[in-house]
Amino acid sequence: MDISQVIRDRRSIRKYQDRPVEWEKIEQVLEAARLAPSWKNLQCWRFLVVTDPGKKAGLLAAFPEENPGKKALAMAPCVILVCADPKESGVENGIEYFVADTAIAFEHLCLAATDLGLGTCWMGMFDEPALRLALKIPEGIRVVGVTPLGYPDQEPRPRPRKELGEIAYCDDWGKPC
Ligand SMILES: Cc1cc2nc3c(=O)[nH]c(=O)nc-3n(C[C@H](O)[C@H](O)[C@H](O)COP(=O)(O)O)c2cc1C
Incomplete structure (x- = not known):
């Protein structure tokens, strides 16, 4: 698909079909994230792909009921945690x-998913x-966002x-172009 069309x-997709995502497609969205630009090209990101139902149940407990996307996480066959090792980045x-x-990597992932007919929803x-704790992610690694990944069951x-x-x-702050 044309990039403008993908954008x-x-x-944000919060209803998913009960249909697994092919591993090649998961790889394709991760590959899009891998190609993102980063501070000094240090690539501090890490991605945790969760498909195991037991692990997903543990993950769900960390989301409050008032999160409008919580049900989407339960429904989607796959959940991706977008994490960072801040030691591999910097402050300016x-x-x-x-x-x-x-x-940036997260949005690359979301756009690649859209192109493949898959849905995502950034959850913070x-x-x-x-x-x-639930997913045994090491101390010092930050979880920046989480997204379900699956075939959409809605067209918002x-x-x-x-x-x-x-x-x-x-030219001047406040002056519209
Ligand atoms: C940083 C960030 C955090 C978000 N956190 C949540 C969240 O916890 N739960 C949720 O359902 N949606 C979350 N969203 C999705 C936004 O609500 C959504 O992007 C916004 O309403 C615009 O809708 P659209 O993505 O369909 O264009 C988040 C989006 C961003 C960018």
Whole structure:
């Protein structure tokens, strides 16, 4: 699919079909994440792919009921944790770049999934220590986001976005292009 179309089509998917994801497709989305740019090209990201039902049950306990995506995690055949080793990144102007690095990789993954007809949903509302404990993730590794991965069972309408004029300025701060 054309990249502009993929960007337009991506949605947060919170309902999934009861259908496994082919391993080649999981590999393809991970490969897209691997190719992301990163601070000093240090590639601090790590990905944990969870398909084992027992491990998924442990993971679910780390998500609060009020998280609108919790049911999606239970439904999806695969869950990917996007993690970072902050020691392999750095800080500039007070910005911790492990967050930026993994966010870019995460979005690469989401766009590649859309291109393959798969759904994702970035989830950031979880109990990180509980998640780390449930999946035996080493101390020091940060879990930046979690996404279900599977075949969508819904076609959500696009969520609203701010107009370009509100967020993009030309020459003078506040002057719309
Ligand atoms: C950093 C981040 C954290 C998010 N955390 C959650 C979450 O915990 N649960 C959830 O259901 N959706 C979560 N979302 C999804 C957003 O709600 C969603 O991206 C937004 O409403 C726009 O919808 P769209 O992705 O379909 O365009 C998160 C998205 C981002 C980027």
